[in-house]
Structures are given as C-alpha cells and as structure tokens.
Amino acid sequence: MFFNKKESSDKKKKVIDLFKNHVSLGKVKFYEKYNMNFVMGFREGPWLFDVDGKKKLFNLHSNGGVFNLGHRNKEIIDILKDQLNFYDIGNHHLISKQRAELAAKIADLMPGDLDYTIFGVSGGEAIDLALKLAKGYTKRRKIISAEGGYHGHTGLSVQTGDAKYRTPFLLDSDDYLQIPFNDLDALKKVLDQDVAAVILETIPATLGMPLPKEGYLKEVKKLCEENGTLLILDEVQAGLARTGKLWAFEHFDVIPDIVVLAKGLSGGIYPISATVIDKKLESVFHDDPFIHISTSGGSELGCAVASKVLEISSDVKFLERVNLLSDQFKYELEKLQQKHDGFFKGVRRKGLFIGLELKDNMAGPVLTKTAFDNDLLIVYANNDTSIVQFLPPLIMEDKDMKFVITKLDKAIKQAKLLHPVLKLKEKLFQF
Numbered sequence: 001m002f003f004n005k006k007e008s009s010d011k012k013k014k015v016i017d018l019f020k021n022h023v024s025l026g027k028v029k030f031y032e033k034y035n036m037n038f039v040m041g042f043r044e045g046p047w048l049f050d051v052d053g054k055k056k057l058f059n060l061h062s063n064g065g066v067f068n069l070g071h072r073n074k075e076i077i078d079i080l081k082d083q084l085n086f087y088d089i090g091n092h093h094l095i096s097k098q099r100a101e102l103a104a105k106i107a108d109l110m111p112g113d114l115d116y117t118i119f120g121v122s123g124g125e126a127i128d129l130a131l132k133l134a135k136g137y138t139k140r141r142k143i144i145s146a147e148g149g150y151h152g153h154t155g156l157s158v159q160t161g162d163a164k165y166r167t168p169f170l171l172d173s174d175d176y177l178q179i180p181f182n183d184l185d186a187l188k189k190v191l192d193q194d195v196a197a198v199i200l201e202t203i204p205a206t207l208g209m210p211l212p213k214e215g216y217l218k219e220v221k222k223l224c225e226e227n228g229t230l231l232i233l234d235e236v237q238a239g240l241a242r243t244g245k246l247w248a249f250e251h252f253d254v255i256p257d258i259v260v261l262a263k264g265l266s267g268g269i270y271p272i273s274a275t276v277i278d279k280k281l282e283s284v285f286h287d288d289p290f291i292h293i294s295t296s297g298g299s300e301l302g303c304a305v306a307s308k309v310l311e312i313s314s315d316v317k318f319l320e321r322v323n324l325l326s327d328q329f330k331y332e333l334e335k336l337q338q339k340h341d342g343f344f345k346g347v348r349r350k351g352l353f354i355g356l357e358l359k360d361n362m363a364g365p366v367l368t369k370t371a372f373d374n375d376l377l378i379v380y381a382n383n384d385t386s387i388v389q390f391l392p393p394l395i396m397e398d399k400d401m402k403f404v405i406t407k408l409d410k411a412i413k414q415a416k417l418l419h420p421v422l423k424l425k426e427k428l429f430q431f
C-alpha cells in the first residue's frame with residue numbers, strides 16, 4: 001500500500017525547495033547539515049514514511065503524545081468521517097450539543113470539582129486561558145513555573161518558559177517567576193500574596209521527565225491552598241493514559257484547580273485543546289460570559305474526535321495494556337542499560353512516559369541522530385540534553401517490541417562510537 005503512495009526523489013526535492021523558500025530556510029539548512037531531510041509522506045500506526053518511499057521511521061516520540069493512538073487511527077478517522085456528514089466547526093457564540101457532551105464526559109473522568117471545560121485549538125491557547133483565569137479569579141498578577149519546564153509559545157504561555165523564547169520578541173515580564181522543579185523550599189521563598197498560580201507539568205517533558213519526588217505535588221497544592229494561589233497542572237504531554245493512568249496527576253495524590261489537555265486529545269487528526277477548571281473558577285465568566293472567545297476552539301468536529309480519544313484512553317483494558325508495555329520496556333531497557341553501561345545510565349519511567357538517561361549533554365543529540373539512521377524517531381529533551389524522550393505509541397503491538405529494542409541497541413552502539421568524535425556545536429532540534 002505504501003509503495004503506491006510513493007513519490008519520486010525529484011518531487012521530494014521540490015518540496016524541500018518550496019519549504020526552504022516559503023516556510024523556513026533555517027530548518028532546511030539544519031536538517032541538511034545532519035543528513036536528516038526526511039519529508040513526511042504516508043503514515044500509519046507507529047510508522048512514518050518518507051515521501052520518496054526510501055525510508056521509514058518508527059515513531060517513538062509520538063510528537064509529545066499527539067500520536068498516542070498512532071498515526072491515522074482508524075476509529076478516529078471513522079468518527080470524523082461520520083461527523084462530516086452532518087456537522088462543521090460550529091458557531092462558538094451558540095449553545096453546542098457536542099461541546100456540552102464532551103465537557104460533561106471530561107467532568108465525569110476528572111476527580112473533585114473539575115467540572116467545567118473551555119475548549120481551544122492548541123496547548124498554548126489552553127495554557128493562556130488557564131493563566132488568564134487564575135489572574136482573573138485571584139486578582140493577582142504573578143505566576144510561578146518550573147525552570148526548564150515548557151507550556152507553549154503563545155502570549156502568556158511563553159512567559160512561563162525559557163527566556164530565549166521571549167527575549168528576542170521583547171516579551172519579558174516581571175510577573176513571571178521560575179523555581180527549580182521538586183524544590184519546595186524555593187517555592188516557599190517566592191509564594192506570596194501576589195501569586196495567582198503555580199503552573200507545572202505533572203512530569204516535565206522538556207526537562208527530561210524528572211519524576212515528582214514523593215509528596216512533592218501534594219505539598220505544592222497544600223502551600224498553594226494556604227496562600228490562596230491556584231495550582232495548574234499541564235497534562236498536554238503526560239495526560240490521556242500516557243503514564244498508565246488516564247491523568248498523570250492521579251499517581252501523585254493531588255487534585256489541581258486547573259488541568260490543561262491538548263496534543264493527544266486531537267487523536268492526531270483534528271486539533272483541539274481543553275482547559276478544565278474547578279467549578280469555582282467559572283464565576284469569572286458570570287458578569288460577562290463572552291469575555292473569552294476562540295472561534296475554532298472546541299470545533300464540533302474536534303469534539304467528536306476528542307470524545308472517541310477519551311473513550312479509548314479511559315478504557316480499563318487499554319490502561320492495563322499501557323502498563324504491561326511499560327513493564328516490558330522496563331525489562332528490555334534495563335538489559336540494554338547493563339549492556340551499554342557508562343553510556344546508557346538509567347531510565348525514568350511512568351507508564352510509557354519514559355526518559356533514557358545518557359552519559360552527558362552531547363549523548364542525547366548523538367543518539368537522536370543514530371536512532372534516526374536506524375529507523376527510530378526519538379528526540380532528546382531540550383532542557384536536559386543528556387535525556388532522550390522515549391514515548392512509544394500506546395497502541396504498539398507485541399511484535400514491535402523486538403524491532404524497537406534491536407534497533408535501539410544498534411543506535412546506542414553507533415552513538416557510543418560517534419560520541420567522542422562528533423563535536424556537535426549546536427543542538428540538533430529545537431522542539
């Protein structure tokens with residue numbers, strides 16, 4: 001089937017030229033430099049194929065969870081096709097059955113009073129709304145986030161991340177503070193009466209999946225409550241069964257005031273995001289329910305897709321399967337670790353949210369490249385490049401395990417050889 005979809009090398013070159021001249025010159029130069037000029041063509045399940053048909057990649061990055069259910073998941077496509085016979089984006093001013101039912105479903109699947117959902121298109125948009133709401137509700141200005149965390153590149157979300165993403169755009173603001181993840185003392189020092197919210201990824205992906213220390217998130221919530229500050233948990237990557245529970249925060253005995261969902265909610269098919277809020281926060285909209293608008297946010301087509309994603313991801317058998325795969329990876333990765341001791345130093349793991357701990361900061365980029373050469377797509381963590389993010393599709397089949405481990409073994413062997421000689425002066429990716 002794939003070969004019928006194949007396009008010639010000339011066509012691929014044309015795409016690259018168009019991209020170079022009309023989308024991003026810098027990105028093309030970058031991929032050419034590392035001989036990684038892959039152009040996504042046909043895709044299915046865990047696989048991505050180059051448009052010229054000459055290479056395929058097993059997706060172990062899953063785009064941070066977008067492709068939790070694989071590429072072009074049939075159940076998701078069928079739902080979307082069906083909806084297209086009747087609906088469209090919908091009208092954001094009017095009452096919507098699809099949005100109402102999806103929000104009710106989310107409320108059902110969330111603990112505590114996380115009863116209301118406002119839909120958006122992207123993760124950044126949903127984070128922006130979470131921050132807006134925290135400020136609007138508490139009437140406080142400051143936001144605290146984790147150093148090395150990542151919540152997006154939109155107007156407010158960009159304020160909570162690395163300075164390099166806002167300083168070039170003259171966007172710095174004194175209202176946003178950062179503290180080290182897992183450091184309660186640092187939090188206590190900055191938590192004052194001006195702080196509207198603390199925002200954290202439940203497990204920070206861009207920081208290389210450091211797991212929250214025992215009791216950390218629970219204590220953060222307690223400190224927030226004592227201070228009248230809200231806790232926002234970003235589950236854009238960690239949510240939706242990725243960690244072996246539907247929501248990652250369920251592992252840590254904490255209920256936040258706001259949960260943000262995106263990426264995987266789309267089923268990889270129709271972009272949609274969600275800012276799920278404690279019902280007390282809905283009061284912000286009482287004076288004027290139209291003070292926040294997103295024309296395409298919560299598109300009625302996207303709602304049907306997201307609803308199916310939730311149905312699949314919350315299924316007990318599905319979660320059991322994720323946990324089984326996680327145990328199998330534990331076993332296989334530990335064997336690889338022993339074999340490549342010194343280069344491959346350890347595994348951070350919650351379900352299939354996995355970080356491979358490597359020798360040093362150069363090892364992550366080098367393994368990303370050798371894995372690519374061995375038909376595996378993995379990406380190192382941008383803010384700790386000694387860690388490679390390892391997010392297998394949750395729908396992975398048993399037969400895929402041997403392929404992945406054999407290829408990873410080869411990639412590590414090559415990375416060990418390349419590592420001392422390759423002087424990568426810059427980071428391979430900027431994800």
Ligand SMILES: Cc1ncc(COP(=O)(O)O)c(C=O)c1O
Nearest residue numbers: 064122123124150151152236237
């Ligand atoms: C944890 C986390 N939060 C928020 C975002 C922003 O999502 P989006 O790129 O859809 O705006 C991302 C994107 O990578 C993310 O990983």
